[in-house]
Amino acid sequence: STGDGGNGGGRSGALSPTLVTEELQKIDVNPPKGTRDFPPEDMRLRNWLFNNFREVSRVYGFEEVDFPVLESEALFIRKAGEEIRDQLYCFEDRGNRRVALRPELTPSLARLVIQKGKSLSLPLKWFAIGQCWRYERMTRGRRREHYQWNMDIIGVPEVTAEAELLSSIVAFFKRIGLTAADVGFKVSSRKVLQEVLKCYGIPENMFGKVCIIIDKIEKIPLDEMKKELKVVGVSEDAIEEMLQVLSVKSLTKLEEILGGGGEAMSDLKQLFSLAEKFGYSDWIQFDASIVRGLAYYTGIVFEGFDRGGKLRAICGGGRYDRLLSTFGGDDLPACGFGFGDAVIVELLKEKKLLPELNVEVENIVCALDPDLQGAASRVATILRGKGQTVDLVLENKPLKWVFKRATRINAQRLILVGSSEWQRGMVGVKDLSSGEQREVKLDELN
Numbered sequence: 001s002t003g004d005g006g007n008g009g010g011r012s013g014a015l016s017p018t019l020v021t022e023e024l025q026k027i028d029v030n031p032p033k034g035t036r037d038f039p040p041e042d043m044r045l046r047n048w049l050f051n052n053f054r055e056v057s058r059v060y061g062f063e064e065v066d067f068p069v070l071e072s073e074a075l076f077i078r079k080a081g082e083e084i085r086d087q088l089y090c091f092e093d094r095g096n097r098r099v100a101l102r103p104e105l106t107p108s109l110a111r112l113v114i115q116k117g118k119s120l121s122l123p124l125k126w127f128a129i130g131q132c133w134r135y136e137r138m139t140r141g142r143r144r145e146h147y148q149w150n151m152d153i154i155g156v157p158e159v160t161a162e163a164e165l166l167s168s169i170v171a172f173f174k175r176i177g178l179t180a181a182d183v184g185f186k187v188s189s190r191k192v193l194q195e196v197l198k199c200y201g202i203p204e205n206m207f208g209k210v211c212i213i214i215d216k217i218e219k220i221p222l223d224e225m226k227k228e229l230k231v232v233g234v235s236e237d238a239i240e241e242m243l244q245v246l247s248v249k250s251l252t253k254l255e256e257i258l259g260g261g262g263e264a265m266s267d268l269k270q271l272f273s274l275a276e277k278f279g280y281s282d283w284i285q286f287d288a289s290i291v292r293g294l295a296y297y298t299g300i301v302f303e304g305f306d307r308g309g310k311l312r313a314i315c316g317g318g319r320y321d322r323l324l325s326t327f328g329g330d331d332l333p334a335c336g337f338g339f340g341d342a343v344i345v346e347l348l349k350e351k352k353l354l355p356e357l358n359v360e361v362e363n364i365v366c367a368l369d370p371d372l373q374g375a376a377s378r379v380a381t382i383l384r385g386k387g388q389t390v391d392l393v394l395e396n397k398p399l400k401w402v403f404k405r406a407t408r409i410n411a412q413r414l415i416l417v418g419s420s421e422w423q424r425g426m427v428g429v430k431d432l433s434s435g436e437q438r439e440v441k442l443d444e445l446n
């Protein structure tokens with residue numbers, strides 16, 4: 001079967017009556033459409049990636065948090081026309097509750113912060129690595145789940161927070177061998193758009209919607225976008241002015257248009273000067289066209305991109321100062337980013353930077369005849385007690401089989417428990433790289 005959720009053509013053949021009652025259902029062994037299994041080799045790569053996420057988070061002083069993959073649907077219902085809303089993996093549970101598999105982690109984080117309320121001392125620096133879901137029509141054939149690394153700073157209104165987050169992602173890229181020649185960040189602020197829209201009297205509550213439409217600038221034809229903007233009430237000349245501003249790629253040019261007094265300019269100037277101090281100026285560039293596709297961003301926004309220009313955004317984030325208050329919480333300044341596990345792996349493949357992660361074990365222990373299995377278990381326990389890794393042969397197997405397995409699991413040495421040696425309190429130790437074999441007293445084994 002094609003893993004499309006079919007029943008794999010389960011059928012009951014013309015069998016003896018006893019079997020007919022038990023439907024011989026051949027189940028589909030593929031994971032559900034758009035999802036992945038992680039067999040050992042893939043799990044090693046995933047763990048390598050996540051360990052790098054975790055190590056950077058630790059070095060930056062962030063604490064790990066997690067939330068349920070299942071949330072109330074209400075947490076994600078925003079009226080700004082986001083793609084993430086159209087693809088919500090939502091359903092009614094057996095208690096008739098509207099629930100959803102989380103499409104992102106930030107709303108859950110906001111919920112937890114509000115739940116904990118005054119008991120939390122600010123600023124919070126939290127990180128999470130969690131599986132996120134979307135339900136796309138079968139046509140797209142795209143994944144329906146991915147893992148996201150999130151880092152969030154809650155309670156810091158200054159752009160020093162955004163500068164810190166960008167620094168942490170640069171540190172991550174460096175750890176896995178990527179340089180400023182491979183990847184970079186496009187940085188902007190939604191306050192740029194806000195200042196333009198204000199001149200045209202566009203009400204605040206339209207802001208999210210306008211940003212979501214603008215975010216599609218490279219995905220839909222220009223006149224389609226203009227139409228959508230007109231529908232939400234943006235005038236022709238406001239659209240013209242916005243599009244002109246969005247094409248700006250330098251802060252000096254932006255200042256000519258906006259003037260120097262606004263928050264957009266001061267935020268961006270401060271961020272770029274902090275980048276200089278952090279030492280990652282080569283990694284960032286101003287690009288007014290960056291708005292990101294999430295309605296709740298209110299200030300600085302950024303996205304990581306590959307300079308080869310072949311891949312979708314590697315990561316993205318920004319400031320979301322209003323999200324907590326939209327959940328009925330106190331207003332708290334916040335910023336964060338999401339970093340998916342898919343695009344980065346494609347990029348590492350392309351750059352030949354995927355690590356070689358081999359399975360290996362220090363010892364393989366085997367009894368040379370069945371009544372020494374207990375002795376072999378003792379030897380394994382002694383070695384494990386010393387923190388050594390042991391693959392204990394659990395059945396009575398010929399030596400040929402043991403050597404084959406030893407090679408496959410990359411064992412460093414073979415411990416042989418034979419009766420004559422065992423009588424003398426010894427075991428056989430064969431170094432599998434040098435081939436050297438010797439007898440060792442059990443209590444001298446290390």
Ligand SMILES: CC(=O)Nc1cnc2ccccc2c1
Nearest residue numbers: 132133134143144145146342
């Ligand atoms: C490249 C990729 O797999 N993207 C992806 C895959 N699954 C998702 C699931 C939820 C939200 C965003 C998602 C994004």
